Amino acid sequence: MLLSDAFVIAGGAGDEGLSAFKRATGATAWTTTETLPADELINVRDPIIVDDTVFVGAQSLRTGSHVFALDLETGTERWRTSVGSGTPTIGGLRFEGGMLYGTAHTDRTSVFAVDTDAETAVWQTELGSTGTPPVAVADGTVYVPGDRQEDHGLRALDAETGDLLWGAVDQEVRGAPTVGESSVYVTTPNDVGPKTLIALDKESGETRWTFETLNGTNGSAVYADGTVTFGTSDGELYCLATDGTPEWRYENDGARFSQSAPVRIGETLIAGATLDSPGLYAFDATTGDLRWSLPVPSVSTTPAIADGIIYSLYRTGERYTYNLMAVRTD
Incomplete structure (x- = not known):
C-alpha cells in the first residue's frame, strides 16, 4: 500500500x-x-x-x-x-x-x-x-534477501550491471533490508536459527554488530534519527542506537509485531499488530511509551501516514480478504 x-x-x-x-x-x-x-x-x-x-x-x-x-x-x-x-x-x-x-x-x-x-x-x-524477496536499493547498490537454502542471507548487487558485489549472513532473511547512513540492517525470521537484527557495512558486507532476540520477525526495521526499530513475533518492539545499544523495549504478549515494518513520523512510531491483541499501536519514538492503541482486526501490512492520517489495511475472514481504513491521529 x-x-x-x-x-x-x-x-x-x-x-x-x-x-x-x-x-x-x-x-x-x-x-x-x-x-x-x-x-x-x-x-x-x-x-x-x-x-x-x-x-x-x-x-x-x-x-x-x-x-x-x-x-x-x-x-x-x-x-x-x-x-x-x-x-x-x-x-x-x-x-x-x-x-x-x-x-x-x-x-x-x-x-x-x-x-x-x-x-x-x-x-x-x-x-x-x-x-x-523484497529488495532495497540505495546509492547504486541493490540489496537482496536470501533463503536459508542458499549461501548467503543477503547479497549486494551493482545497480548498473547486476554484478555481485558481496554476500553475507549465514541465516535466512525475509524482510526487506533497511539502509542507513553507513550500515544496512536485516532481520531474521522466527523459525530458523538465532533471532537477530544484524548491522552490516554497506560497502563490504562485514558484520558490524548483532542484536539477538528471543523470537524473530518476517518484517523489516525502520531507520530514523540515528535509531533502528523493529518488532518480533512475541509481542516486543525494540529500538536500538546505530551501534546496537538498546534505547527502549515495549512488550505486549498478545500483539505480534512481526508481519510488517513500523513507521516513524516525527516523534511518533506506528506499528501494526496481529494475534490476540491486533490493531494499530502508537508509541513515543524516543521513550517507547504507548500513546494509544486501536483494536481492529489483523494489521499485517505496513501502514502509510500523511497529513496526520494513518491509512492501513486490515485482514478479516479469508486469508486474502483485506479492508482499508483511515485513522485521524489528532
Whole structure:
C-alpha cells in the first residue's frame, strides 16, 4: 500500500488486482479489473508511484507476467515489459535513478533492472531459489534477501550491471533490508536459527554488530534519527542506537509485531499488530511509551501516514480478504 496526493494504492496476492481509492473518502477511483479486464491480474505486490505513474509487477492469466506502468489518475496501461522466462511471480518493486529493481521467480530466483525510459529490462542476475524477496536499493547498490537454502542471507548487487558485489549472513532473511547512513540492517525470521537484527557495512558486507532476540520477525526495521526499530513475533518492539545499544523495549504478549515494518513520523512510531491483541499501536519514538492503541482486526501490512492520517489495511475472514481504513491521529 502507498499514497499519492489524491489516492491510496493497494494490491493483493490473490485475484483482486490493483486498486486506487480516493484518500478523502475511500471510494474506489479505479481498479485493474476494469482498466485491464482482459489480463485478469493476480499476485499483485507492493506497487510504487513515481511522479504520475504507478509501477507494479503482476501475473496476467492471459499474457504472462510483466512489470506494468499505469497512469496514476486512471489506471490505464502506459506500457508493460517481461522480466524473465515463463510466467514468473514478481516481487515488490523499488525505484532509483530512472530504474526499477525487483525479483522474479519460476524455478529459480532472478533479480532484474528495468529502464523506465527504454521500457525494457536491461539486466537479470540469477541467484538461486529464494522466492521473490523484497529488495532495497540505495546509492547504486541493490540489496537482496536470501533463503536459508542458499549461501548467503543477503547479497549486494551493482545497480548498473547486476554484478555481485558481496554476500553475507549465514541465516535466512525475509524482510526487506533497511539502509542507513553507513550500515544496512536485516532481520531474521522466527523459525530458523538465532533471532537477530544484524548491522552490516554497506560497502563490504562485514558484520558490524548483532542484536539477538528471543523470537524473530518476517518484517523489516525502520531507520530514523540515528535509531533502528523493529518488532518480533512475541509481542516486543525494540529500538536500538546505530551501534546496537538498546534505547527502549515495549512488550505486549498478545500483539505480534512481526508481519510488517513500523513507521516513524516525527516523534511518533506506528506499528501494526496481529494475534490476540491486533490493531494499530502508537508509541513515543524516543521513550517507547504507548500513546494509544486501536483494536481492529489483523494489521499485517505496513501502514502509510500523511497529513496526520494513518491509512492501513486490515485482514478479516479469508486469508486474502483485506479492508482499508483511515485513522485521524489528532
